[in-house]
Amino acid sequence: MLKGFFDREGIRFYRELPARAVRVIDGDKYRRMEEKLGGIQSCVVFLIPYYTGQKTTNLSVYAQPRDYHRYMTELSERFGVYLAKIGADLPFMGYTDTSPIGERDAALKAGLGFLGENGLVLNRVYGSFFFIGEFFLARAIHPEEPTEPLRCPGCGKCVDACPTGAIRDPERRACLSLLSQKKQLTPEEKTLVDKADCKWGCDLCQNVCPFNQNAEKTPIPFFQTDLVEMLDHDAIEAPKAEFQKRAYAWRGRNVLRRNLGEEEK
Numbered sequence: 001m002l003k004g005f006f007d008r009e010g011i012r013f014y015r016e017l018p019a020r021a022v023r024v025i026d027g028d029k030y031r032r033m034e035e036k037l038g039g040i041q042s043c044v045v046f047l048i049p050y051y052t053g054q055k056t057t058n059l060s061v062y063a064q065p066r067d068y069h070r071y072m073t074e075l076s077e078r079f080g081v082y083l084a085k086i087g088a089d090l091p092f093m094g095y096t097d098t099s100p101i102g103e104r105d106a107a108l109k110a111g112l113g114f115l116g117e118n119g120l121v122l123n124r125v126y127g128s129f130f131f132i133g134e135f136f137l138a139r140a141i142h143p144e145e146p147t148e149p150l151r152c153p154g155c156g157k158c159v160d161a162c163p164t165g166a167i168r169d170p171e172r173r174a175c176l177s178l179l180s181q182k183k184q185l186t187p188e189e190k191t192l193v194d195k196a197d198c199k200w201g202c203d204l205c206q207n208v209c210p211f212n213q214n215a216e217k218t219p220i221p222f223f224q225t226d227l228v229e230m231l232d233h234d235a236i237e238a239p240k241a242e243f244q245k246r247a248y249a250w251r252g253r254n255v256l257r258r259n260l261g262e263e264e265k
Contacts, residue, residue, distance in 0.1 A: 001086060001088060001142070002014060002016065002044060002141060002142070004082070004086070005078075005079060005082045006046065009075065009078070009220070010218070010219035010220045011046050011047065011048065011049075012047075012125065013047040013112045013113075013123060013125070013126075014044060014045065014046035014110075014112075015044070015045055015046075015110035015111060015144055016042050016043070016044045016045075016137075016141060016142055016143045016144060017042060017043050017044075017106065017110055017143055017144065017145075017146055018042055018043075018143045018145070019042055019043055019136075021043075021106075021145070021146045022101040022102070022105070022106050022109075023101060023105045023106070024100060024101055025101060025102050026100035027100075030101070033093055033136060036091075036093070037091040037092070037093060037136065037137075037138040038091060038138050039138055040136050040137070040138060041137060041139050041140040041143075042136075042137045042139075042141065042143040043101065043106065043135070043136050043137070044134060044135040044136075044137065044141075045103075045106045045107055045109075045110040045112065045132065045133075045134050046132075046133050046134070046135075047107070047112055047123060047126065047130040047131070047132060047133075048068065048071065048072075048075075048096065048130055048131040048132070048133050049125075049126040049129060049130045049216070049217075049218040049219070049220065049223075050062055050065060050068065050129055050130060050218050050220075050223040051126065051127070051129035051215050051216075051223075052064075052065070052217055052223060052224055052227070053217050054229060056198060056203045056207065057229055057230045057231075058197060058198055058199045058200075058230060058231050059198065059199065059200050059201070059228065059230060059231040059248075060177065060200055060201025060202060060203050061129065061203055061206075062129075062131070062201065062247065063200055063201055063228075063246065063247045063248050064227045064228055065223040065224075065225075065227055066222065066223075066226055066245045066246065066247075067244075067245055067246055067247040067249070068096060068097070068131050068223075068247060069096065069097065069098075069247070070222075070245065071220075071222045071223070072094055072095070072131075072133055073094075074222070075094065075133070076092075076094035076135070079094065079135060080092070088141070090137060090138050090139045091138040092135050092136060092137045092138065093135070093136050094133065094135050094136075095134050095136070096131050096132060096133040096134070097131065097132075099134055101134065103132040103134065104119075104120075104121050104132065105149075106132070106134065107121045107132045108121060109146035109149060110146065110147070111146075111147040112132075114150035114151055114152055115149060115150070115151050115152065116128065116151075116152045116158060116209065116211075117152060117154055117156065117159055118158040118159070118162070118167050118205040118206075118209075119167070119170070120205075120206070122152055122209070122211045124211065125215070125216050126215050126216055126218075127209060127211045127212035127213075127215035128206050128209065128211070128212060129206070129212065129215050129218075152211070155210060157208040157209060158205035158206075158209055160208075161205050161207070161208045162175075162204060162205055163176065163192075163195075163196075163204065164176060164179075164192055166178075167205060174192070176192065176193070176196050176198065176201075176202035176204070177201045177202040179192055179193050180193055180196070180198070180199065180200050180201060180202065180255075180259055181200070181201075181248075182255075183251070183255060193258075193259055194261065199231050199256070199260055200231050200248050200259060226245070228246065231248075231256065232260070233260070233262065236253050236257060236260070236262075237253070
């Protein structure tokens, strides 16, 4: 039943896990979801590929299309319609990035990829250029037991490419992607952001990964159109309706101005 929906959406990698197999990281949020759905029996984990072949400029590849949260909202609406159409109308909720479970852990248990040295899930078709999504179902459809998570071969290229040493020492929390999104930076962090070529996010560890060298492009139209390939003054000062379409809009314009070296307003 799930195959019909995901095939139509261009999503190749998915799996339904029993609810007991996922790792809850936000208990309060998960309980609220359980109450709203009347219980949770399973979790459908899937990969949302976003790569269109575009090169990284000063904006991380994931942020060049429109905000992926908007895509997830649209996908959830279509999933609800699909369930009703096939006579399986059941309560569910969809998440990506804001989920109450450990998404990477769930994707690994679902056998959708393996864990890279940089902490990203790697898939043999899409590399690491995808978002992880979930549908939590009040009634299970056809859940499968989790698989044993695998790890990458460990070539070390991502470790060597990280300019801040964040992969070697995660406790420092010095990942450029994280720093570019912080509201307040220490002088040392500000220097790192100023020196970085990418002014929102960072793709350095992804770009050198062998599994990303031949990553397939996304078949999903949402991520193929209306791209912002360069974060510049015009992109930051775009009209509100256009600006809010973007994944970087949640942090506000001032952080982006700071990253570009422009005066905050």
